[in-house]
Amino acid sequence: MLDLGGTQSDGSSSSPTGGSMQALMKRNTVKELLTMKRQQVRPAGFGEAASSFHGVPDVDAVRLALFQKSIYSQDDERKFKHARFQPSSADLFGATENPDRAFHFAPLRHPQLRPEASSSSSSSSSSPSSSSSPSSQVKVTLFHWQIQQEERKVERLSAEQLNMQDEDGDTCLHIAVAQGKRALSYVLAEKMRRCGDVDATEHNGQTALQIAAASDQHLIAGDLLRHGARLGTRDLWGRSPLHVCAEKGHVATLQSIWQFLTETGHHVDVDVLNYEGLTPLHSAALSHNAVHKDSRTLKDPCEFMLRELERKMQTYAQCIQTLLLMGASCEARDLKSGRTCLHMAAEEANVELLKIFLDLPTSLSVVNAKTFSGNTALHVACSLATPSPGAVRLLMRKGADPGARNAEGEFPSQLAPEGPAGEKVRQSLKGQHVSR
Structure with a gap:
């Protein structure tokens, strides 16, 4: 019997025919080239394709190597896909609940944003390729990066376009606030502060700040206040933003307003009256009364309804306590x-x-x-x-x-x-x- 080297099993030599020998050598050469190619691209850690003997690769070993390579390629692709940045809905629409999430991007151009610079992980002399990369990077939050993106979108808007109103009297700032797009609202408020009116009113007499209060956009409300929005404005019902928060139980926006007043030392009339002669504290007390009445008169309420009513009463109680901290008077009539x-x-x-x-x-x-x-x-x-x-x-x-x-x-x-x-x-x- 012949082995692949051309010798018999008993040690004597035998010469195969020329055609069969050439075919065998050709087949073995193709297998060797294929094996060498797989070994070059195969990652470390996988077993080498075993040879049967005399340097000739084993077919089963080659198949095993090919199978391992295919599995590695699938896993690598899967890992790469998971490692890619997947934008969330907050990233797409410009609002984020965590504005302190850090990313590394180019330096900001906004005059009010001063991100602190952090040194790069490697110096310019550590590797030849580091000469083309910047020696330092700027650490910015996701919200700041969103501001950069929105600035590029609206940088060519004129003052006339910024102050343009639709059939309902809404400006682009009203619409951005109503949609909860914080970064866009920030950029528009900054531009309208310089060349427009950040307190422009729509058909119900509501400013962008009142829209933020009505929809409980507490982060946007704080941004608008820092861009010059006034708390003393009133809508067609004579309600100030404080009235709106008190009526609807929007304690987060109310506390955002209180924080702004505490930080800046601005004064606001907390006991301002609406057209019904009520202060914000009156409005919050009446809203708390309404929920308290529902909890007493509701017939056969389920456990969920009772928990929801209790939650609402606690929310209105927090609004009342916040207004009292802001200086609201119980003696007001x-x-x-x-x-x-x-x-x-x-x-x-x-x-x-x-x-x-x-x-x-x-x-x-x-x-x-x-x-x-x-x-x-x-x-x-x-x-x-x-x-x-x-x-x-x-x-x-x-x-x-x-x-x-x-x-x-x-x-x-x-x-x-x-x-x-x-x-x-x-x-x-x-x-x-x-x-x-």
Whole structure:
């Protein structure tokens, strides 16, 4: 029997025919070239294609090498695809919840952005190729990079185009804010601050800042304030941005406004009245009352609805506390009936809201405040169709006077309804303990 080297198994030599020998050598040469080519491109770590003997490659080993190479190529391609930058929806539309995410790009041209320079990981002398790369890079956030992109898009807009309004009176800044595109809003506000009006109003009299407040775009609201947007503007209903945040429970935007005022020291009239004669604190108290009423009157609510109502009440409570920190006054009265926030909380026997106002250091100056008809908060709490003894006792512990008379000369006890509920209230007014 012949081996591939042309010798018999018993050691004697034998000469094969010329044609078969040439074909065999040709086949072996092709296999060797193929094996050498695979070995050149095959990564380190994979087994070499084993030869059977006398340097001739084994067919099964070559197939194994080809299979390993195909698997490596697929894995490498898969890893490369995952390593590519996949833009999120926030990257595409210009808004991001994490503006501090760092990337390395070219230096910024914006005058207000001063990113700090960081040294490069390798010096120019470390490798021959480093001479063509910059010796230092600028560390910027994703938001700053988005600003660069938007600046290139709008750099040719004229002042006339910036201030152009559509049929609804919206400028490009209104639309960018409504769509939540923070980077674009930032760039447009900067340009409109220089050659336009950042407080331009649309058909409802709303500025871009009021649009941001209505949609709870707290980051955009902060950017607009830093570009000169005014807090004192009003829409067709006389609402300021503070009113809008208080009505809708947008505590994030409200806190963003408070942070801006704290950082800059700007003064704003927190007790500004809308056309209904209400301050932002009044609006927040009425909104809290509405949710409190729903939680009491809702029939057979599911667990999800109860959690949602509780979340809303906590949100409005945070709005009220933020307004109080901003300097809102509990003594401010509405223009229609002269009610304070304490009167409004007593109208729904809202004990949680009463506690917020009565725990303030200035509660003694407002606990016996009277409306235009002479009613105190205790009068209001006692006159409810289903009065709450807990609300009455809380008011009395904080200094409410049960002997106060209204404009009709009536005491709070005289306004309590007949029946068991009214009797419990009258006992509470006399100082007797009544179980709820």
